[in-house]
Amino acid sequence: MKNRIDNIYMPIDIEPNKNFSVKVRSENDQQWQELFVYNVRVGHQQTPYVNSGMVKFDFEGAIEISIDYNVSDIASYEIRPTSYHISGKQEERNIKFKLHQDGENSKKLVVRINDNWETACLHILSNPIEEEKPVKYAENIHIIKAGDEIPFYLPKGKDTYYFEEGIHVLPGGLWMEHDLKRVYTIDRFLIEQSPIVLLGYADGLSCEMPQKYIVEGKETEEEHYKILFDGRDNLALGMIEEKIASINVRYVRIRLLGSIGERFRYSNAIKQFRVYKENSHEDLTVQAETRAATPSILNGKGVSETGYSNWHAAESFFLCQDHYKVYLANGSVVKGAFASDEVNHIKIYGRGILDCTELKHFFRVGSEDRTGAIWLISGKNLEVEGITVLDPPMWSIVLNNGENIKVRNVNLIASALNADGIHFSSSSNVEIENCFIRTCDDLIVLYHYGKAQNITVKNCVLWSDDGHAFLFGLGSVKDAPIKNIKVYQCDIIDHRAAWDFIKYSGAIKLWPNGGNLMEDVVFDTINIDSFQMPEKASVFKLTTHERLENEGHGILKNVLLKDIYYWGSGEQNALIQGVNEAFHIENVKIQNYCRNGVRVKDTNDGHITVSGCVNGLTIE
Template identity: 25%
Template sequence: MKRLVAILFVFLILNELSSFAQELITYPAPASVIYTLHNDDYTVKVRKPGGQWQDLFEYNVKVDMDKPQDASMVYFDHSGPVEVAVRKNNGGVQSVNVRPTSYGISTRLQGNTVFFTLAKPSKVSVEFNGDKLHNLHVFGNPIETSKPDPKDPNVIYFGPGVHEPKDLPGDSFTIPSGKTVYIAGGAVVKAKLVCDKVNKVKIMGRGILLQPQRGVEVRHSSNVSIEGIIIVNPKHYTVYGGQSDNLSIRNIKSFSVNGWSDGIDLMSCSDVTIDDVFMRNSDDCIAIYGHRWDFYGDVRNYKVTNSILWADIAHPINIGLHGNTEKDGEVIENLSFKNIDILEQDEDDPDYQGCMAITAGDLNLVRNISFEDIRVDDFQEGQLFNLRVVYNEKYNTGPGRGIENIKFKNISYNGSNLNPSLIKGLDERHSVKGISFEGLTINGEEVANNVANKYMMIGPFVKDVTLDNKSIVVTHEQGSKKANLNSN
């Protein structure tokens, strides 16, 4: 009898754990924004496998500065698999694609409704008939495990509903040291959050910062974490960091459509973790610089992992343009980018192409950078990588010092719009050296050393470029505008 009771007890415990593993949480939109923020292009529902369907609120988000378009976004929390149903409400359906392609998500189309399963919390783009400008962004978050107590005096709590500063709507909330800012699911905050000369601040939750001047400013601060929130169409940067250290940015989602509306821009910041972010921006998604404005100092020790970057214009990743020419220059070093999906680059100006761009200017020395397991879907126009020492008269007051020791490992591109990548120094004293490639793959085929020049142009003042441990011959010749991806 005791044995039977023990077995039943274990069964009940396992059943409870299984129920928790299948948890699903949805968030209604505030009543006051239902008519102003809704996009009715799609009807989206989610459920636990075999459970009841739950309707989601489809938010409107603006994308693509070239010609701003209305796309859609939904969000929810879950653990364990969740089934998603998306009905296209306008026009017929010829095809549907769920990206990133690397996720390998299979779909079932029934009329104008597509069904698919997210095996774990994921961020995906659902695209009908190849349309990437009016697509649906689906954000499945992990279940929150450490919600703060709203009654805690060190917690600034924004519950479900709309919030904006009383004195100047749309301006800012200033966050003191030691505070936790919690933006609950179903909350919309119409303001930027400012961390200026503070320490030990947490910004977290599932809610939305809507159309602020900037999303979050971190200036001259330390030990600031930003996690879980969504930033929709700021007028300027999503996260603006200056001369700060020990920053953690996790699971944020961003859309921007204005000029200079970069995603995460960090000037003279060090010891930074960026993980599991989704950045769709009409300028650089992630930009890392030295000195700019009132921020000074070297840059080092970044880990950027497990993220999705979508640059409607400019670069998904941009490093090194701005720095300090007042003295001896600054160093940008020890940056790691790993397990990243790049879904778009659309940049007409060759000076600003490159999904992975290092453009060293303003006496910056950029060194010890690694890119590993980076998957690039087909884009409209751009380059896979661009490494240059420059003196850009529009932005610089001096040339960069150099680029050294850059490693690319397991980089892949699938598509047909690839311009040849570029590696180029400025002169003998401002050169590029020590660039290695391992496992570079184009359309499923690994690039061999003897055809590497088909995909990249190596300009003057470049030394020691290798592919799979073999030297690549320096060409000094400009390739064709489009790489010939079909030739042998």
Template identity: 25%
Template sequence: MKSTLIVLFTIIFLPAYAIDKLVTYPAPKGALLNSDFTIKVRQHNSQWNEIPSHLVKVQKVEGLKRFVEDASMCYFDFCGEVEISVTYNKGAVNTAKVRPLANNIKHEIDGNTITFKLNQPRNISVEVNDDIFHNLHLFANPMEEYIPNTKDPDLIYFGAGIHEIANGELKIPSGKTVYVAGGAVLKGRLVVDSAENVKILGRGMICHTVKHGIKISNSKNVLVEGLFATQCSTGGSENVTIRNVKSISYYGWGDGMNVFASNNVLHDGVFCRNSDDCTTVYATRLGYEGGCKNITMQNSVLWADVAHPIFIGIHGNAEEPEIIENLNYVNIDILDHRESQIDYQGCLAINAGDNNLIKKVRFEDIRIENFREGQLFNLRIFYNPKYCKAPGKGIEDVLFKNITYTGGNAELSMIVGYNEERKVKNIRFENLKINGLVISDDMPDKPGFYKTADIARIFIGEHVDNITFVR
């Protein structure tokens, strides 16, 4: 009995740092790196570990011109708590931000070095002197649970190093697991096409020079977890999970995580910084046919250098109308939205075209930071002949719950129907907070002749029924 008590005492009273872990990955020889920052990480005042700063590219729009800028990216795995040191090698650090701001990560500046701590996995941006185009994208991953068995005949293994994919594309057969280890860089796309029971796992990256790095097409039961790529799309597929995947694109049509004509798709803990829409849900499009249902994005960070953070509904089959339904966007931070074209604005945008009926959409616990240019909300049934053959059929049953915006750049939001047969209806705003002010139908001091939407700077157009604002 005495020895048993001693064992129990040891287990219960072990110090917290005994279970802390930190895994870093060196860059392979020949990897594309960026020297703007020197990044180090450690646990409990132990020795610093320097980690490589990989080169990634982002798109910058100035006026009518677009430019490609060099930014930085680093990653590691941990549990417990880590201290991070980021040294800016290009000059003095006058100001620094660690975003999303909602994480409330406290930082200190000493000369040209920024230090802060993390006590849980985060996908964050470190920005010096308000420069968002040459920032550091820091991906602090959870520890991996999957341990690859390199003798497994169903495993396709890429260890640390640079791997040239033959013909620029690896098509993954059914039943296979692809593992891309930390410190591995693939030069080629990963494609799941007409397959099922496929996994793509690891901590490595697909080089930023590879456009549309991960593509899931006409497949079932697919899991993608942990990797970096320019894009990760899903079309004509069912039962797809995309978890802790990071997407940064810089070229035209660089949508992050499209969903076309698919059902039961989950994006969990993803990071999207894109040169077009961060995430979309469309019906028939690009050879994929059918509507969409049961699509969820949660616990994620979105940054649209161009177009929308979230965009739903413009594409479908006008000859055989389709339904897009049961969409959920929960616990999301939107870091930026920059779009000059009025037709393509909206952090949270539902634009019904091609006779699509869009219903049962939930936006909940979404924090929108002070984006550069665009609208908060854009709900429209419209006919855009550039992309559509007909206006949408309707938008209905949409919930905006616990949406916050802090900033001064939001333009006039829009909610507009098309005609009496093609309406926007049953839209509920619950605890909408703009710069600290809760917008509700019973808010004090609102003049009786004001629409509640006027306070939120939302234009309510024709053919719109049953919009409510509640606390």
């Protein structure tokens, strides 16, 4: 295999992390290439964030990396995952080591200096060479340069947003647009607001709140919209009818920009938006051609079946049509969040950065008030590939209620409470591979929000500062079984619990709830590095106990834990705990579980507690 390095970019409008200087070169090459060191936020649920370092690039074959630590002398260093078996060479404040990767499995690692887990950490996040680049000037490509206006929908004949290098800011908000077919003079509009519905989140939680909005208009397609009415201080519920100064328009649009209340500050829903001919009761929207951020608005529902489309609408840019693609070119930094609901064949890919740091972060405030990075809900054939996602305030990549889902070569680092990694609850035929995730919450998450099956996770590197690396279960939706999960060849750099260190520990957590069954789960070849705080961590916990009162217990069957390697000690006991005969655990096989290189023979030397109704446990 030829040694190749690609997608190195040195931005001039971003402040670098000055703790590190990093260079890379192909093996046996004399010339080094400098890498830009990004500041990335890391932290814990009960403390503010701090900046850590990150470099990213593509390569295949063999390379050498040189790291200078610019802060102090290096008394010690560690490279994780330790399963990579990387041997470095230190000379004063410099560390050099070699890396090799093939065209499929990427190397993602962390160098820790002087036993530091945050500010003196360098995340080295490589990807395979990018082969699937769109043809930039093809007819289907809509090129967006830094500073360009970003359209809510693409011009006719286009299907791809192509973000060039530079900084871009996504416009947000649920929206509905009417093309009246010709220019009319209008003087009045009507809005029918809809209650906010969050099905699956809190058993159909629904509430009414005044919507913040603006109404915009223009005469021609080429013009920029101008504001006709500013309703961002609206306090009315239900129907809103407002007079405006008479104006000639062909295109009218409403943008929903959040709500007024103590909760759901970025949630929106609307059923109708009408405009009226001057001095008339004629509704001009009856014959209009209408577009909207989600299909649910067009059909008058206001919200989709799940209600997800309205949850964080105000800060999200909606991909509104089937077969839309978003390409983030290397060197692009796109600020904001993407969303879609009931839209199929969506792909977000490239080697750019989705930067969520400017989304509103409420420290330790209800999660419904914060926005995730990529929420593609209730769709089929969804894909996220190659990009880097930084500091979303809420669940980061959410692909719930979907089918045929792929997440590949994604790097994700976040610092906020509830900034879980990847959610795919109530989804089937899911593939997650070659991803790096570090957040201070749960990382790979599958809840009982509906039936879910055929899940594969492989070759991922995971670091949970406060949460589970894998959390499967929880949720109180009935008839929502989870089955056929395969997780293999993954590394866990660290894990610790937050809040209740016993209840919420477990790098691997299987926790069926809501009266639901979870079955046919395989974890194969999982390497777990020593825990920073082993007293707040455990290797695995399997339990059918309900998390909260009245959520309901669950049932767990047919679990294989094979080739699990934990390289530490002093951790909490692992747990296998069934409630009773009705909510039991059945057929758990532990095969070649090793603690610090010693193969576990029984529950005692495996530090495993077994309690309640557990049938068919074997340790080999």
